[in-house]
Amino acid sequence: MKVRNELTRKQQRFAAEYCVDFNATAAYIRAGYEARGNSAEAAASRLLSNVKVQEAIEQKQREIAKHCELTAENIVRKASAVAFSDIRKLFNPDGLPKPIHEIDDATAAAISSIEVGQTITDGKVKGRTCRIRLWDKNSAQERLFRHLGLFRKEHAPQQLPRKIEVVFISPDKEVVPFSNHRKAGET
Missing domain, CATH: 1.10.10.1400 (Terminase, small subunit, N-terminal DNA-binding domain, HTH motif)
Incomplete structure (x- = not known):
């Protein structure tokens, strides 16, 4: 030191x-x-x-x-868990939420909060609610894109040509410029 x-x-x-x-x-x-x-x-x-x-x-x-074992690999792994999370992994086949201990690590990493509540009528529990909020997938995907360099110019979509020439071929196989195509068809 x-x-x-x-x-x-x-x-x-x-x-x-x-x-x-x-x-x-x-x-x-x-x-x-x-x-x-x-x-x-x-x-x-x-x-x-x-x-x-x-x-x-x-x-x-x-x-x-x-x-804290903060390595690029661990950070990318956690960002990937959020970016590619699948909400279906939070539920059983019957549509009920899985118990928290049954959720896999990657899916659990995508959860930002869980709120559990009850509906009580006449002093009796009539129902339960479970609100699950996930981290923002778009921002996680954007961070991964940046990490992988997918926003650099060489990965950008190719620019289309600014000027496109359109020509028509007349019935007698003559090339007719676009500006004259109606005239050619009228004769």
Whole structure:
């Protein structure tokens, strides 16, 4: 940790706090720096431009990623689970929702929330409700497209030619330009 020894305690704390929410101004204040008015924002910006502080932040992010097993493969796998989720996997053949412990990992990763409720009439349970919300498939697919580079120019659809020449062939096999085709058919 050569980088950390070169930083002051407050700079080290700022780097750690910045990794919490990526809010430089809030990290500056939480690190114990004095802040008056907009000075915290300006000072935090200066700290972020400090090469040693940037190195400490990058080191902390690598530590967090390693601890949480954040690898490109795991992230793509989770995004794929959302992008290609199939709502049918949440239900039994009879149409009732599967118990939560029967849902496979990929389908469970696509769920953003589950709300379970009851309908009570005259003090008796008359029915149950289950609202299942899934993460947004479109944004997950867009993230995967970007990761795979499918938005780059070489993957873009080919441009159609801007000018198309249309000609007609008359009954006597003569090529007639489009602008003259009615005249040719009238004669």
